[in-house]
Amino acid sequence: MRKPIIAGNWKMYKTASEAKQFVEQVSGLVPDASKMDSVICAPSLFLPQLVVSAENSPLRIGAQTMHEAVEGAFTGEISPVQLADIGVDYVIIGHSERRQYFNETDDSVNKKVHAAFEHGLTPIVCVGETLAQRQDGNTGSVVEKQVAHALNGLSGQQVEKLVLAYEPIWAIGTGKTATAEDANEVCGIIRGKVADLYSEQTADQLRIQYGGSVKPSNIEELLGMQHIDGALVGGASLEAESFLQLLEAGNDA
Numbered sequence: 001m002r003k004p005i006i007a008g009n010w011k012m013y014k015t016a017s018e019a020k021q022f023v024e025q026v027s028g029l030v031p032d033a034s035k036m037d038s039v040i041c042a043p044s045l046f047l048p049q050l051v052v053s054a055e056n057s058p059l060r061i062g063a064q065t066m067h068e069a070v071e072g073a074f075t076g077e078i079s080p081v082q083l084a085d086i087g088v089d090y091v092i093i094g095h096s097e098r099r100q101y102f103n104e105t106d107d108s109v110n111k112k113v114h115a116a117f118e119h120g121l122t123p124i125v126c127v128g129e130t131l132a133q134r135q136d137g138n139t140g141s142v143v144e145k146q147v148a149h150a151l152n153g154l155s156g157q158q159v160e161k162l163v164l165a166y167e168p169i170w171a172i173g174t175g176k177t178a179t180a181e182d183a184n185e186v187c188g189i190i191r192g193k194v195a196d197l198y199s200e201q202t203a204d205q206l207r208i209q210y211g212g213s214v215k216p217s218n219i220e221e222l223l224g225m226q227h228i229d230g231a232l233v234g235g236a237s238l239e240a241e242s243f244l245q246l247l248e249a250g251n252d253a
């Protein structure tokens with residue numbers, strides 16, 4: 001039985017005071033970590049403050065990206081050492097918005113995944129196809145290639161610890177959710193690829209999230225699917241009430 005994991009990705013939303021207020025409001029209401037994992041991935045600017053605000057709560061704090069180097073002349077970037085040092089637990093790697101607007105590639109995703117593990121961070125690795133790739137019937141081959149690249153060189157034990165997020169690009173922020181069956185089918189393809197690359201046991205342990213217009217009204221159906229172990233949520237994670245409803249669904253799954 002894989003433990004559900006619901007992660008909010010706030011993207012470039014909220015001010016520092018709004019972020020602090022949100023975490024103070026939800027932290028006492030987050031389900032126990034023995035039942036599920038609950039994460040907020042916030043803008044880097046707020047991370048130190050949110051780690052402190054969440055310290056007595058099961059809520060964990062994540063970053064939305066990072067550089068793969070330990071340190072260096074990389075203006076504007078944040079390193080895995082810096083994230084780990086302030087108590088961040090998770091980091092999203094290879095989100096489609098990073099791939100599209102900030103030149104993140106399968107190769108840099110792989111380097112960042114290795115760097116995350118070297119410094120004790122849990123990577124949430126995003127993969128997913130464009131609408132054109134889906135319409136051309138290439139969804140399976142696209143996500144298999146992304147998964148193989150992202151995991152290259154990792155041990156089976158590391159793969160069992162990471163989180164993969166399947167996010168069809170055409171469903172992000174559009175209100176169009178993949179049907180639960182379609183999302184489950186692709187998550188099953190991802191699990192099958194991991195079984196080929198590693199073992200059935202590793203594939204069985206791996207947690208796979210679905211992301212793309214997840215909201216309180218559709219999360220239960222998604223979490224009811226065999227291969228979907230959680231959700232990576234943008235818009236619906238911004239309001240405390242809807243985030244808590246998502247966690248409740250995770251806790252009941």
Ligand SMILES: O=C[C@H](O)COP(=O)(O)O
Nearest residue numbers: 009172173212213234235
């Ligand atoms: O990381 C989250 C995803 O990009 C999904 O965003 P969304 O829930 O606003 O569609």
